Amino acid sequence: MRKNSASLLAVFLVVVFLSNPWAACAPPAQTALQEFSPWTPVNPVPIPSASAQAAARQYFSRLFRLKYGRLDSNHTFEFMNSLFNKYVNSNHKHAARAYVALTLCWQLAARKGVPGMITAPAQALCRNYKVNRWRLLAKATRLALPNLQDRWSCQFLMKCSYRWGHEAIAAHAFTSARSLLAVAFRCARTVQNAWYLQVIPPRSRQLVMLQAAYKQHLADLAFLQQHPHNAETLARVAVYDWVMSRQPRAATLANAAAKSSGYHTLAKIARLNALKAPNATDEVQLGNLWWNLPKTHHVRAFAPLVRLRAVVIYRQAIGNVQTDFSRLLGADHYRQAIAFMTAARRAVHRIGDPRLQRLSEGFKSLLLQTRLMHRRDIAAMAVIAKRPGDPAANQVVGEYTCFLGGRWTTGLRYLRHSAVVGVRRAAKADLSDPHHPQRQIVLGNQWWTLARGYHGLMKINIQLRAVYWYRRALSQLPATGERIVRDRVARFKSSH
Structure with missing residues (x-):
């Protein structure tokens, strides 16, 4: 019996969604700070009195009994659909009936566990009446949570609640935001969504900090009305705006504070924030x-929020640390590379995530290896100045320049005098710049084989040289040729 009623309900919902404008009214993707959204009030009127609402409820109750006679799931949705179509664009001639009708719509949808049908009546209420949007959405999601019919509904409510929670934070509706994020977390736990389970708890902790900081922010705004050029207050408002992702106003305020009282740190933050494509070096510096x-x-009052933002920026940077380190070494900027890697290790420790301990150890190992090889490179260059053909010295300089720094144009002339036979042969073949695709593949295979004897960044750079020759060869071969080579290139691309 339950399966039959569920299947009937599913069929009916499809019909309703096909004939109903609600289906096109998806939750807004715009943030609450934008000028227009489907939730923007249009000539809103006050909420009707309790007595007027009670009279309207009695009217709809009589109407339902006269039309259908008894309560039924399909009849309930049909009745709800007719109410929505009649009152969604109400001219407020019967304001109480319109308000109660739209309220009944989202309440019935929530009680039936259909979160996709909550949004449209909620939007209509917010457009037509002086309704607290965030309080309404928080109440609707809490009501829908225990009545969800299936996994899809749970996932839908999870995504909507999380997005609405973020928008509520931007609108400073902190109590409603906390409720919405709690609903999103419970849904994520039900469907076992790892990403939401990971990101919601720190966001909820940040919410508590934001609520405390908002009181200070309001006081600062009031103070700026009387003292618009006070640098300390400008700095605090700028920091709060950055935390709330209001970049343009924050940059303006930060530059004003820096100009009037020398708060140059804020000016640097504004400059780095303005970069369209920051690399890991910029992000670590910003963090x-x-x-x-x-x-x-x-900004001492905002210390927890500021530190939390630093951690977020550090997390964005650490994934590209090795790439930027290699780039600096490749440009022969040894000191900058060492300083950057040291800062990256410090950033990992500041994040305080035990899962990143292995990454920190990798950074430490690379740092020690680079310092050691740099010292050996200096000593080897002194030997080469006296004996240019010394195999051991040329091997050291070539490894530091090519394998660690990736500067092949500079380093190959040292590797051709290497003490290692395989390296010496590959370097000589590389310097001959072969043009035949088969010879290029053979040279790529030589470098690929040599890479197995190294690890970390040195192995990656040697494989990069092999891939360089593979790609030159494949550009001259048919698409079906050299499957092993194509697999190597694809595997290297996917893993780096």
Whole structure:
């Protein structure tokens, strides 16, 4: 019996969605800070009185009994659909009936566990009446949570609640945001969504900090009305705006504070934030600026929020640390590369995530290896100045320049005098710049085989050289040729 009723309900919902404008009214993707959204009030009127609402409920109850006679799932949705179509664009001639009708629509949808049908009546209420949007959405999601019919409904409610929670935070509706994020977390736990389970708890902790910081922010805004050029207050408002992702106003305020009282840290943050494609070096530098910002007295009230933002920036940077380190070494900027890697290791420790311990150890190992090879490179260059053909010295300089730094144009002339036979042969073949695709593949195979004797960044750079020759060869071969070579290139591309 339950299966039959469920299948009937599913069929009916499809019919309703095909004939109903609600299906096209998806939750807004715009944030609450934008000028227009489907939730924007249009000539809103006050909420009707309790007595007027009670009279309207009695009217709809009589109407339902006269039309259908008894309560039934299909009849309930049909009745709800007719109410929505009649009152969605109400001219407020019967304001109480319109308000109660739209309220009944989202309440019935929530009680039936159909979160996709909550949004449209909620939007209509917010457009037509002076309704607290966030309170309404929080109440609707809480009501729908225990009545969800299936996994799809749970996932839908999870995504909507999480997005609405973020928008509520941007609108400073912190109590509703906490409720919405709690619903999203419970849904994520039900469907075992690892990403939401990971990101919601820190966001909820940040919410508590934001609520405390918002009181200070309101006081700062009031103070700026009287003292618009106060640098300390400008700095605090700029920091709060950055935390709330209001980049343009934050940059303007930060530059004003820096100009009037020399808050140059804020000006640097504004400059780095304005970069369209920041690399890991920029992001680590930006994270360091945020981390050290609470040491200055003007943002001490926002210290937890500022440190949390620094951690978020560090997390964005650490995935590309090795690439940027290699780029700096490749440009022969040894000191900058060492300073950058040291800062990256410090950033990993500041994040405080035990799961990143292995990454930190990898950074430490690469740092020690680079320092050791740099010292050996300096000593070997002194030997080469006296004996240019010394095999051991040429091997050391070639490994540091090509294998670690990736500067093949500079380093191959040292590797051709290497003490290792395989390296010497590959370097000589590389310097001959072969043009035949088969010879290029043979040279690529030589470098690929040599890479097995190394690890870490040195192995990656040697494989990169092999891939360079493979790609030159494959550009001259038919698409079906050299399957092993194509597999190697594809495997290297997917893993790096």
